[in-house]
Amino acid sequence: MPVARRVPIARAIANLCGMPTPNWPAPVAPGPVDATVALPGSKSMTNRALILAALAAEPTRVVRPLRSRDTLLMTQALRDLGVRVDEEGDDWLIAPGGPRPLGSVRVDVGLAGTVMRFLPPVAALVDGEVTVDGDPRARERPMRPIIDALRALGAEIDDAGRGSLPFTVRGRGALAGGAVTIDASGSSQLVSGLLLAAPRFAKGVEVRHEGPPVPSAPHLEMTVRMLREAGASVETGDDVWRVAPGPLRGGESVIEPDLSNAAQFLGAALVTGGRVTVPGWPSDTTQPGDALRGLLARMGADVSTGPEGLTVRGPGPVLGLDADLRDVGELTPVIAALAALATTPSRLTGIAHLRGHETDRLAALAREINALGGDVRELPDGLEIRPRPLHGGLFRTYDDHRMVMAAAVLGLAVEGVEIEDVATVGKTLPDFTGLWTRMLGV
Structure with missing residues (x-):
């Protein structure tokens, strides 16, 4: 295997993005789009695969992973914990054995929910001190449930009583595990983070949720399926998940295209009355983005699948939508942008x-x-x-990749929309502007 290379995150993101800096003029569609848009891999699947591979008893090849800010933060964080992650062509190779004994390290999670919630349970398995921190906004995101849960399972965590980033996990090389009850109504990642590392806990884990419904249920299904594919024994019930202790398999973990990142491209077909095809759309998937098929059809699109992939055509006006998006919240920004261009009201x-x-x-x-x-x-x-009727102006993005995508959809039909800090979309889709302009032929 080639030697693992440690590339500073900021430089790696800049190299990957190759994108314009602030205030990008969103292109107006010159006519109906007619394009095939091949999307990179799923962020959610990539970061789950990396965690499972880091804890596996055998080498793992992650095939066609997404390379974006969130996944580069995850690979660097795992390297900081002593996990060997090498590059081979388009794939990542992860050596077995899990995290190594450390002295004291500091891990940057950026603004990535998957990293800030999936990594602390792994850090609890380290023999050493791991300080977890990220972007300023990351310190405001819900973390108390997983911090409290890890303490209940035997971890020592110093968060100065904040229940948020930054905090230090003082690992002792193992974690007892057992049963724990949490309120995961803030994010399904709070459950997934505990489940993904649970095969390495001495007693495994039983996670029980008490509180309002857990959002993004498909992401929990993704976690359970990927655990089982890696050889874990998982049982599920109503708001309860059990993972038994045991070794995880390595092998190949093939990453699907990111279906949530298809939203703005497929939406462009609807807005412009054109056609967009996304190749490689899986026939069976746990990705929440698969819900686009039904949502866009309800908004007036003609949606079909075939050997070439998923195709959306926009034969008529955009229709408003009354929908509960609890399970597919990440689609909300693009759906809201489409709703703002619709002919009838919407309620999300x-x-x-x-x-x-x-x-x-x-x-x-x-x-x-x-x-x-x-x-x-x-x-x-x-x-x-x-x-x-909408008019042009500056659309601020708040360091949020999904806001960039929503603004680009509005810009298809509204002249003069300028998108602030378009490069923030590198969080999950570094080549967004290139894909977007090629789709439009501009």
């Missing part, structure tokens, strides 16, 4: 948890769409959107 609910994402997405979407002349009203758990 079940997404109060989006206030704790990269930014308060409900407030940000309402503020920025209204600044362009829109009519968006915040609800306690969602948005109410009434169509109005």
Whole structure:
């Protein structure tokens, strides 16, 4: 295997993105789009695969992983814990054995929910001190449930009583595990983080959720499926998940295209009355982005699947939507942008948890769409959107990749939309501007 290379995250992101800096003029569609857009791998699957590979008893090849800020932060964090991650072509090779004994290290999680919630249970297995910190906004994201849960399972964590980043995990090389009850209504990642590392806990884990419904249920299904594919014994019930202790297999972990990142491209077909095909759309998947098929059809799209992939055509006007998006909250920004361009009103609910994402997405979407002349009203758990003629202006993105994607959709039909800090989309889709302009032929 080639020697692992430690590349500073900031430089790696800059090299990957190759994107313009602040205030990118969103291209207006010159006509109906007609394009095939091949998407890179799923961030959610890539970071789960990396955690499982780091804890496996055998070498693992992660095939066609996403390389973006979030996944580069994960690979660097695992390297900081002593895990060997090498590059071979488009793949990553992860050596077996898990984290190594350390002295004291500091891990940067950026603004990545998967890294800040998946890594601390792994850090608890380290013989050493691991300080976990990230971007300023990361210190506001929900972390107390997983910190308290890890303490209940035997971990020693010093968070100065904050229940948030930064904190230090004082690992002793093992974790007892056992049963724990948490409120995961803020994020399904709080459960997934405990489950992914649980095969290495002495007693495994039983996680029981008590509280409002857990959002993004498909992501929990993804965690369970990937654990089972790696050889873990997993049982599930109503708001309870059990993972038995035992070795994890290595081998190959093949990453699907990121279906959530298809939202803006498929939405472009609807807005422009054109056609967009995304190749490699899986016939069976746990990715929440698969819900785009039904959501876009309800908004007026003609949606079909075939050997070439998933194809969306926009034969008529964009229709408003009344939908509970609890399980697919990450699609909300693009769906809201489509709703702002629709001919009838929309009501999007079940997404109060989006206030704790990269930014308060409900407030940000309402503020920025209204600044362009829109009519968006915040609800306690969602948005109410009434169509109005929009005009150009600056669309602020709040370090949130999904806000960039929403603004680009609006820019298809509204001249003069300028997107602030478009490079923040490198969090999950570094080549966004290239894919977008090639799709439009501009």
